[in-house]
Amino acid sequence: MGVYPWVAWFAFRRYTAYPLGSGAEALTNTVFGFIRASVLIALWRARPGLGGYDTADAVTFCFLTQALIGPVQVFGGMELTERIRNGDVAIDLYRPTALQGWWLADDLGRAAGSLLLRGVLPLVAGALVFPFHWPGPAGAAAFTVAVTLGVLVSFGLRYLVTLCSFWLHDGRGMDAVALVLSLFFSGMTVPLVVFPGLLGTVARGLPWAAQIQVPADVYLGKHTGTGLLGALAFQAVWAMALLAAGHVLTGMARRKLVIHGG
Amino acid sequence: MRAEPGMIEAEDVAKSFTVRKRSGRLRRTRTTLDAVDGVSFTVRRGEFVGYLGPNGAGKSTTIKMLTGILTPSSGSLRVCGLDPARRRTELARRIGVVFGQRTTLWWDLPLRDSLTLIRRLYRVDAAAHRTRLAELTALLELEPFLDTPVRQLSLGQRMRGDLAAALLHGPELLVLDEPTIGLDVVSKATVRGFLERLNTERGTTILLTTHDLGDIERLCRRVMIIDHGRLAFDGGLDRLRATVGADRMLVVELARPGPPVVLDGIEVLRTEGPRQWLRLPNAVNAAAVVSALAERHEVRDISLREADIEEVLAGLYRGDHAYWCSGRPVAP
Numbered sequence: 007m008g009v010y011p012w013v014a015w016f017a018f019r020r021y022t023a024y025p026l027g028s029g030a031e032a033l034t035n036t037v038f039g040f041i042r043a044s045v046l047i048a049l050w051r052a053r054p055g056l057g058g059y060d061t062a063d064a065v066t067f068c069f070l071t072q073a074l075i076g077p078v079q080v081f082g083g084m085e086l087t088e089r090i091r092n093g094d095v096a097i098d099l100y101r102p103t104a105l106q107g108w109w110l111a112d113d114l115g116r117a118a119g120s121l122l123l124r125g126v127l128p129l130v131a132g133a134l135v136f137p138f139h140w141p142g143p144a145g146a147a148a149f150t151v152a153v154t155l156g157v158l159v160s161f162g163l164r165y166l167v168t169l170c171s172f173w174l175h176d177g178r179g180m181d182a183v184a185l186v187l188s189l190f191f192s193g194m195t196v197p198l199v200v201f202p203g204l205l206g207t208v209a210r211g212l213p214w215a216a217q218i219q220v221p222a223d224v225y226l227g228k229h230t231g232t233g234l235l236g237a238l239a240f241q242a243v244w245a246m247a248l249l250a251a252g253h254v255l256t257g258m259a260r261r262k263l264v265i266h267g268g
Numbered sequence: 269m270r271a272e273p274g275m276i277e278a279e280d281v282a283k284s285f286t287v288r289k290r291s292g293r294l295r296r297t298r299t300t301l302d303a304v305d306g307v308s309f310t311v312r313r314g315e316f317v318g319y320l321g322p323n324g325a326g327k328s329t330t331i332k333m334l335t336g337i338l339t340p341s342s343g344s345l346r347v348c349g350l351d352p353a354r355r356r357t358e359l360a361r362r363i364g365v366v367f368g369q370r371t372t373l374w375w376d377l378p379l380r381d382s383l384t385l386i387r388r389l390y391r392v393d394a395a396a397h398r399t400r401l402a403e404l405t406a407l408l409e410l411e412p413f414l415d416t417p418v419r420q421l422s423l424g425q426r427m428r429g430d431l432a433a434a435l436l437h438g439p440e441l442l443v444l445d446e447p448t449i450g451l452d453v454v455s456k457a458t459v460r461g462f463l464e465r466l467n468t469e470r471g472t473t474i475l476l477t478t479h480d481l482g483d484i485e486r487l488c489r490r491v492m493i494i495d496h497g498r499l500a501f502d503g504g505l506d507r508l509r510a511t512v513g514a515d516r517m518l519v520v521e522l523a524r525p526g527p528p529v530v531l532d533g534i535e536v537l538r539t540e541g542p543r544q545w546l547r548l549p550n551a552v553n554a555a556a557v558v559s560a561l562a563e564r565h566e567v568r569d570i571s572l573r574e575a576d577i578e579e580v581l582a583g584l585y586r587g588d589h590a591y592w593c594s595g596r597p598v599a600p
């Protein structure tokens with residue numbers, strides 16, 4: 007372990023050092039939450055019980071996703087990308103630690119800060135205005151685990167995209183694809199439970215589902231007993247696979263490295 | 269193996285990059301750029317070496333190889349007896365690096381916090397950390413801004429913070445890539461004084477990349493010059509000056525245009541109207557020359573300039589002394 011908990015802790019402090027910006031984002035996410043909620047309410051009025059959700063489930067889901075935008079960084083991106091482009095990554099590569107480990111720790115700290123500053127407001131606001139579900143203590147514990155795993159998966163995905171900057175001169179195309187996949191397959195746009203047939207099955211099996219859909223379902227108590235364990239295992243397996251891929255790709259990047267700038 | 273291996277041993281080290289260039293609408297051609305093209309040198313324990321060269325010469329690339337960030341394309345490299353690219357982690361615990369244009373410090377946190385994190389990173393025990401931090405704080409005068417967020421520090425303060433960060437784990441070798449670039453005079457003086465003491469009192473080996481002649485003259489007994497990826501010079505500062513004739517130059521403005529002045533041991537390199545450019549070998553006393561001139565001629569203005577390192581280098585590569593009279597305006 008060594009330095010990593012410290013990296014996470016300092017990252018947490020770093021991301022919470024300027025709370026005003028986060029506050030503004032929390033407010034924006036809340037406002038969009040209300041807009042999305044009214045659309046979802048209309049949808050569930052027309053199709054009650056759609057995807058196994060009732061209206062309160064759908065609304066809760068909506069505000070949960072709004073709260074998780076920051077922590078799982080649905081819109082993608084990492085500070086490391088910019089550092090690769092401008093050459094500051096030399097500093098990261100020089101440190102006597104693993105590149106992925108360092109930035110994972112950093113991201114966990116960031117996610118915790120983000121949950122606090124950008125997650126609480128949408129949830130509370132949604133709960134005050136709409137019919138809402140609150141989990142019991144066990145549910146809350148499971149949700150905590152699911153969000154943590156969701157952050158790991160999100161990091162794993164973003165880290166892989168970021169590492170491509172070592173090879174690509176212009177990562178914008180890559181970022182755009184990553185963004186669409188993330189928005190569509192995480193459940194951010196519409197809950198994955200309403201995706202029909204094969205598309206739904208596939209979507210629910212992809213790693214993006216582990217970012218938002220699974221934590222939300224855990225929160226809503228849609229998984230119980232072994233089902234719950236299965237859901238968490240699904241996340242954990244994706245997290246491990248992505249981090250393993252990240253590890254391999256980091257090694258490749260180190261070997262054929264291009265560092266931009268002096 | 270020799271009894272006392274060098275701190276840095278480079279043998280025919282090269283690094284080439286593949287560069288893709290657009291050539292036409294869709295076509296791209298790949299070319300190879302030899303950033304470092306076979307350099308060999310040894311830096312012994314306790315030396316203070318200046319590593320110079322024009323922009324794009326390959327200095328930073330060399331440093332990235334020395335620190336294990338980049339793997340050489342060919343040649344053999346040993347730093348502290350280790351192969352940097354293979355034993356990067358181990359090596360990082362024994363050397364310190366400052367990349368002048370970048371920072372290891374965290375922008376949003378006070379300097380003190382970054383230093384705490386670095387203590388954890390290098391696993392320095394608490395007592396040793398306290399002693400070293402106190403020492404570095406005193407020498408680099410960090411006290412006034414230890415609790416200031418790094419983003420609010422001046423460049424000079426930040427650089428001193430970065431130096432402290434690079435030295436908290438007590439490295440044997442310190443590698444500096446343009447640490448004084450853009451610093452104000454006071455910060456430069458602090459940094460130079462500090463590096464000098466570090467080298468003489470601590471015996472820390474230092475490799476310094478800089479464009480600043482002041483840095484080199486004050487600090488480096490030995491300089492290595494790289495150009496187009498090759499070592500063009502490796503030796504003492506005096507020998508460098510002798511080799512390229514890097515004497516001082518006296519620019520005299522006489523009252524009237526006239527023939528080149530005649531003074532013992534002084535060569536007039538160029539005249540332009542009332543102005544004359546006189547080469548002043550290091551052995552010659554400038555004051556004596558000035559008073560001799562004033563005795564024989566009506567002198568309007570006089571200025572003495574040291575060759576600056578860019579020009580010395582330029583002269584070295586061209587193999588002539590044209591740099592004296594070309595380049596920047598020589599107005600007083």
Ligand SMILES: Nc1ncnc2c1ncn2[C@@H]1O[C@H](COP(=O)(O)OP(=O)(O)O)[C@@H](O)[C@H]1O
Pocket residue numbers: 263264265266267268285286287301302303321322323324325326327328329330
């Ligand atoms: N990652 C890279 N890809 C391609 N060319 C590079 C890269 N890094 C450096 N270069 C080139 O290698 C040469 C040496 O660069 P560098 O070592 O940074 O020079 P210096 O530090 O002496 O100014 C330059 O021509 C530079 O453009």
Ligand SMILES: [Mg+2]
Pocket residue numbers: 268327328329445
């Ligand atoms: Mg450079």
